[in-house]
Amino acid sequence: MADPTSGSAPAEMSIRELARICGVAVSTVSRAMNDRSDVNPATRDRIRAEAAKHGYVPNASARRLKISTTTSISVIIQGELGQLLIEVLEHLERRFADAGYETTLTHIADRQASAETVQRIVRAGKFGGVVFLGRYGSADREASAQLSRRLAEIQVPMVFCTTPDYSGADALHSSVSVDDRTGVYELANHLIARGHRRIAFVGAGDQHDREHAWALRLAGYRAALTDAGIDPDPRLVLPSRVPGQLYSMANGHASVANWLGEHPDDRGFTALMAVSDAAAVGAARALNEAGVRVPDECSLVGFDGLDIANYYVPRITTLAQPIAEIAESTARVLLDTVKSPRRAIEQVWIRGRLAEGESVREV
Amino acid sequence: MADPTSGSAPAEMSIRELARICGVAVSTVSRAMNDRSDVNPATRDRIRAEAAKHGYVPNASARRLKISTTTSISVIIQGELGQLLIEVLEHLERRFADAGYETTLTHIADRQASAETVQRIVRAGKFGGVVFLGRYGSADREASAQLSRRLAEIQVPMVFCTTPDYSGADALHSSVSVDDRTGVYELANHLIARGHRRIAFVGAGDQHDREHAWALRLAGYRAALTDAGIDPDPRLVLPSRVPGQLYSMANGHASVANWLGEHPDDRGFTALMAVSDAAAVGAARALNEAGVRVPDECSLVGFDGLDIANYYVPRITTLAQPIAEIAESTARVLLDTVKSPRRAIEQVWIRGRLAEGESVREV
DNA sequence: CTGAAAGCGCTTACAG
DNA sequence: CTGAAAGCGCTTACAG
DSSP: OOOTTOOOOOOOOOOHHHHHHHOOOOOHHHHHHTTTTSOOOHHHHHHHHHHHHHOOOOOHHHHHHHHOOOEEEEEEESSOOOHHHHHHHHHHHHHHHHHHOEEEEEOOOGGGGGGGHHHHHHHHTOEEEEEEEESOOOOOOHHHHHHHHHHHOOOEEEEEEEEEOOSSSSSSSEEEEOOHHHHHHHHHHHHHEEEEEEEEEEEHHHOTTTHHHHHHHHHHHHHHHHHOOOOOOOEEEOOOOSSSGGHHHHHHHHHHHHHHHOOOSOOOOOOEESSSSSHHHHHHHHHTTTTTOOTTTTTEOSSOOOOOHHHHOOBEEEEEEOHHHHHHHHHHHHHHHHHOOTTTOEEEEEEEEOOSSSSSSOO | EEEEETTTOOOOHHHHHHHHHHHHHHHHHHHHHHTTTSHHHHHHHHHHHHHHHHHHOOOOOHHHHHHHOOOOEEEEEEEEOOHHHHHHHHHHHHHHTTOOOOOEEEEEEEEGOOOOOOOOHHHTTOEEEEEEEEESSSSSSHHHOOOOOOOOOOOOEEEEEESSSSSSSSSOOOEEEEEEHHHHHHHHHHHHHHHHHHHHHHOOOOTTTTOOOOHHHOOOOOOOOHHHOOOOOOGGGEEOOOOGGSSSSSHHHHHHHHHHHHHHHOOOOOOEEEESSHHOOOOOOOHHHHTTOOOTTTTTEEEEEEEEHHHHHSSBEEEOOOOHHHHHHHHHHHHHHOOTSSSSEEEEEEEEEEEOOOOOOOO
8 A cells, every 4th residue: 555655654464454364353363462372272373473474563552442451660750860760770670570561761851740741651651550760840849749649649550769759748659769868877977987077068959959869868967967966067068060960970070169169278178978979979070170189188978889989999988779679669569559559658768788988088 | 430449540531421521522522632723712621621620631542543643752772771871862852852752761671682572662652763772683693684674674763873783784774873983993093192002992792792882993993003003912802701781880890800910910001992981980990909000000091971081080081972963863864764764774973072081191 | 262243542534 | 613423453251
């Protein structure tokens, strides 16, 4: 039917056409293609051979229209697409694959983060469940809470991964995350135990956008100082300089470089806590450019435990996220919810591991 | 209809039900939801309000079954999921969004790289086109060529991004890629111009798997040496030690550490070319662990031009991939092919830019 | 083991 | 501007 002068591709074969070719009913083709037991093996093999020969693939849209069960999970990532989320994604894919599910990733821009977007994605793909990888929401607290409530109305199992649910007092969604606060608390204590008192924090976000990992990490930092009898100096929370990329090398660098430029004589800290390993690398470069040696003149810690922390010179002391465990728990919670949609909301906080590097020195 | 004692979620609303609620025909609801002009604005608004109120979202499977046109592009990534591909992906998404297309990413394991997988993905999602990001195929040359032919039979526009088509003499697919060979050729000349003669290459893959960027980069390295009158020493092509992650820090590190361990007295090179920036970082650590300073005692260059090259200390001289241009060309070629499926195959090679860092010293 | 038929939820000529 | 009807390509009772 294809007109050679036109640009259109040949039409795809339908079950009906294949049935005609094989001289059987469409129902028989359907059974053969789905490997059902109620079809003669010889018939099945003949049909499948013809299908392969003609490149017939069942139309999934038509199939989905009939079938209620689905074996697809949608992973939605909003905004920053860093190495950490990518690694979590890889583990998630493996876990879901083990359970017989396929995984599809949709990356959406910040401004598209709405309940409608999710609803469209979910119904478009007939997904069995949704994982929000990284946060999902806007910088505005009230808008985020409302979004969370709207999401709860969508009748599909969902779980937040690497971020808690920020719905407010009553959590509306399950979540699995590293224990950000405790992790940074431990890191700060690690520094304090080595004599540091003037510790700066690199990578604090916008005041209005407190619903993100950085805020929990900052809270852990403050708590550790306070518990150690050190009065947190608000000036040592270095403001972010690359707002859209809080956890990036660029932000770590700009933030510290800016501070050092404004305080040429006395930088005012003996140790730096970066909100992420990437930010730590940027901070290290800024220190180096100012002639400050790590760790001899300034200690440095990161967060995440990515390859870069391990291979950087000096190796960066960091809080290693338990990526495999996070992915495993996320998959478990989601698949449990798929099986029992009314099961209770579950908040899972997984303790990270302090990975000692070569970037901290006693003072 | 939902049984409160069962775990099933309430059924989703259909167009029929909404039509009944609004007291109109389903066709009118359809027109309202699709913003068609042939519906009374007042009727449309009333219907849309009811839809929003009841959380009605059209079933996309049913819609796709009727509609032939699609506005979705599938991006397929096989195997390694590094920072470079992620950044290309982000640019691709933006380009496609500008053209009115949504992008969906599917990440598949090496062993699943078959024509059937692609066919299933394509028909499942009714995608308008497919981008293969990174290579797609197996390590076996003959199997790859056959796969390429099978892919060509799938009647959907496709383009390879960041990798050429390895079908053999006659390319069967369009591709957009940095000019790997010329890029490394330039980097090698950069080193040669600074007096280096003993240059090692880090990150060569398996002999049987020559269909990958590393092989083109290795070829550029060899050509530059030969053209400069230097006989390439095959021993200076350091074998890979982490096969599945050729471009990783782990591989760069293991490869160089292993070599230095076996040649404690004379390492045999004055400069190192790494297959990627990440491998360069790993190599730098291995050098450091052996007490070899970069660049004073050994020069180092990478490939890709990622953040890490720019923020590492010392800043790594590298070949910056023109990521935006690669994404732009990929989107252009694919969308052109969507419009005119019979258009000619196109191989696009984009020249990278040598970004000079602080990791090369004259000898 | 196989076939004829109903129907999943939409869209789109066609008629009014 | 609105409605009744056909049909997209499948799956699945139901009948044989």
